[in-house]
Amino acid sequence: MSRRPVDLTRWLVVAPPTLFLLAFFLAPALIVVAASLREPGEFGGLAPLDNLRQLTAESYRFLLGDPIYAEIFARSFVVAALTTLICVVLAYPLAWLIARSPKRRRDFLVLLVVLPFASNFLVRIYAWIMLLGPANLLYTPFAVIAGLVYVHLPFMVLPLYTNLEKHDPALLEAAQDLGASRWTRFWRITFPLSLPGIGSGSALVFIPVLGMFAVPELLGGTGDILIGNLIKEQFLDNRDWPLGSALSILLTAAVLGLAGVAALAGRRGAGGTGAVS
Amino acid sequence: MITSAMPLLQIRNVTRRFGAFTAVDAVSLDIEAGEFFTLLGPSGCGKTTLLRMIAGFDAPDAGELLLDGRPLAGIPPEARPLHTVFQSYALFPHMSVAGNVAFPLEMAGCAKDEIRRRVAETLALVHLEDKGAQFPHELSGGQKQRVALARGLVNRPRLLLLDEPLGALDAKLRQEMQGELIRLQRDVGVTFVFVTHSQQEALALSHRVAVMKAGRVEQCDVPDRLYTQPANRFVADFIGKINLIEVEVVAASKIQLHLRAEGLGAIAATDPRPLRPGDRGAFALRPELLRVHAHGEAAGLKNHFSGTVRELLYLGDVTHYKIALDCGLVLEALMPNAAPGRAKFHEIGDPVAVSWRHDAGVFLHEPPAR
Numbered sequence: 342m343s344r345r346p347v348d349l350t351r352w353l354v355v356a357p358p359t360l361f362l363l364a365f366f367l368a369p370a371l372i373v374v375a376a377s378l379r380e381p382g383e384f385g386g387l388a389p390l391d392n393l394r395q396l397t398a399e400s401y402r403f404l405l406g407d408p409i410y411a412e413i414f415a416r417s418f419v420v421a422a423l424t425t426l427i428c429v430v431l432a433y434p435l436a437w438l439i440a441r442s443p444k445r446r447r448d449f450l451v452l453l454v455v456l457p458f459a460s461n462f463l464v465r466i467y468a469w470i471m472l473l474g475p476a477n478l479l480y481t482p483f484a485v486i487a488g489l490v491y492v493h494l495p496f497m498v499l500p501l502y503t504n505l506e507k508h509d510p511a512l513l514e515a516a517q518d519l520g521a522s523r524w525t526r527f528w529r530i531t532f533p534l535s536l537p538g539i540g541s542g543s544a545l546v547f548i549p550v551l552g553m554f555a556v557p558e559l560l561g562g563t564g565d566i567l568i569g570n571l572i573k574e575q576f577l578d579n580r581d582w583p584l585g586s587a588l589s590i591l592l593t594a595a596v597l598g599l600a601g602v603a604a605l606a607g608r609r610g611a612g613g614t615g616a617v618s
Numbered sequence: 619m620i621t622s623a624m625p626l627l628q629i630r631n632v633t634r635r636f637g638a639f640t641a642v643d644a645v646s647l648d649i650e651a652g653e654f655f656t657l658l659g660p661s662g663c664g665k666t667t668l669l670r671m672i673a674g675f676d677a678p679d680a681g682e683l684l685l686d687g688r689p690l691a692g693i694p695p696e697a698r699p700l701h702t703v704f705q706s707y708a709l710f711p712h713m714s715v716a717g718n719v720a721f722p723l724e725m726a727g728c729a730k731d732e733i734r735r736r737v738a739e740t741l742a743l744v745h746l747e748d749k750g751a752q753f754p755h756e757l758s759g760g761q762k763q764r765v766a767l768a769r770g771l772v773n774r775p776r777l778l779l780l781d782e783p784l785g786a787l788d789a790k791l792r793q794e795m796q797g798e799l800i801r802l803q804r805d806v807g808v809t810f811v812f813v814t815h816s817q818q819e820a821l822a823l824s825h826r827v828a829v830m831k832a833g834r835v836e837q838c839d840v841p842d843r844l845y846t847q848p849a850n851r852f853v854a855d856f857i858g859k860i861n862l863i864e865v866e867v868v869a870a871s872k873i874q875l876h877l878r879a880e881g882l883g884a885i886a887a888t889d890p891r892p893l894r895p896g897d898r899g900a901f902a903l904r905p906e907l908l909r910v911h912a913h914g915e916a917a918g919l920k921n922h923f924s925g926t927v928r929e930l931l932y933l934g935d936v937t938h939y940k941i942a943l944d945c946g947l948v949l950e951a952l953m954p955n956a957a958p959g960r961a962k963f964h965e966i967g968d969p970v971a972v973s974w975r976h977d978a979g980v981f982l983h984e985p986p987a988r
Contacts, residue, residue, distance in 0.1 A: 509706070509708065511704055511706050511708040512708050512710060512711075514675060514695075514702075514704070514708065515702070515704060515708035515709075515710075516710070516721070517694075517695045517696045518673060518675075518695050518696070518701055518702045519696075519701060519721055519722040519725055519769065519770075520696050520697075520722055520725030520726060521696055521721075521725050522696060525725070529710075529721075530710060533712045534711070534712055
């Protein structure tokens, strides 16, 4: 009896975001899938589709046939992994220091971390051009990685800080009491408990880097293009929408596959811990 | 407790200040090997600060701590041969029960085989032999408590410090764990230093208890002496229930002590101490040492006073009375309901009389402050 209004309320609350996601996330994704199976139009866009037999896997065949695309995929994943790793190494001490500061100073330090968001992303990348140009580092792989790390560092610091801040100091005291040195306390207690934070931070860095095209385009040389640049090129320069769509689908599939593997590994490794997330 | 061997832990004149607040004030205690020693006191009395200084998480401002005769100063917590059981248990959430218990052995660099054997042994000791593979969040409060104990005992420390370890458990479980703690300590033989604010826990568990107040030790004694021979008004009042009557010494000899209480009159007591007429203090009397008589019964005895029942609390095994004496003083009395010869229950408003033996109470001498 009393369940009815509760259910209705729940639907009213859940419906708007569901409809929004269906309309503006799932539908475009399906359109991209469909586009990847069509032929390019004579002057860009898509060729008219008269019947379903005109659907073709030609774009996929082309991408899988030319090793240059596999190479760019591989390089993109390496660049994303390297960026993520550098972000972890740089963000960890920062997040740890913020989490260890007196409570009243923490909010201020977090504000400093997100302060760069207050100015436009492109403006900040142009600032890097001015920094790297005189040092003769512009248009190099270094410039690309430096730019990517710079842009994504806050996305690693924030989840890590949120995780580290929740650690119970009694655990470190207990470890010390039971004979663990400072270094052992970090590797046996703090680090394993922060893995969920590293995980969320890595997802927030790794995935956007894969699709990033502005940083490599502005800071990198011709040899530094990533999947993001490739996709952008297909749509805006080559006007081959089906190829661009197929690239997008392959990228999405690769990311989802990777996330699946990570989730499985995480579940097995953690063994169902009550670790803080 | 007099032993010829050196005390395991010597606390000598230890003082700890936080700003203007003195948390621990010139405390000296000797803790013997194999003892179950309890620091008892209300919150803020300094017992936990003292425990943290023994563990090494805090350092005294003055005085020193000696373990086996060697000073502990400058030795960090990880290098002290003692462990702490924390009030929150502080189990490592990402390690299994066996992993938690193995941790101190790994830190000590034990071989894998030995670790496996001793973890199994210790888990059996706390009745968790089948829980080794589980994680802390899958355990009940009592089980977590046992894991914390196993982790603290597994490599046989010289001393196990327990910081209100039963505080987070419900009443029934707490009583169960009390029996368990006594058994464990006896079986393992590790010296326990136990911190609690519960006088019942302290009396039930300990070989000796130090009662603390405002950073000082008020009395350090075996439980039954603490109960029957409290050193002062604070200890008398903090441990169990007690009647306190303001009195003055009228006459004193080796075998007899004559006291006078305002309004009540003469009280006969005993006290071996040399006391002088005019000495003041409190006469402390446990409720169970009072007898309640029907009006007119047993008159003519010493320490016999008439009054009326003001309140009573029937508790099944005992009845708790509050009796207003004719002079206005209210005394509490505890009568076992199944006592032989107990003929009658007294109701509220009944005229009754109370009496006690001349050796029943304790005179708490309080010299005037100079």
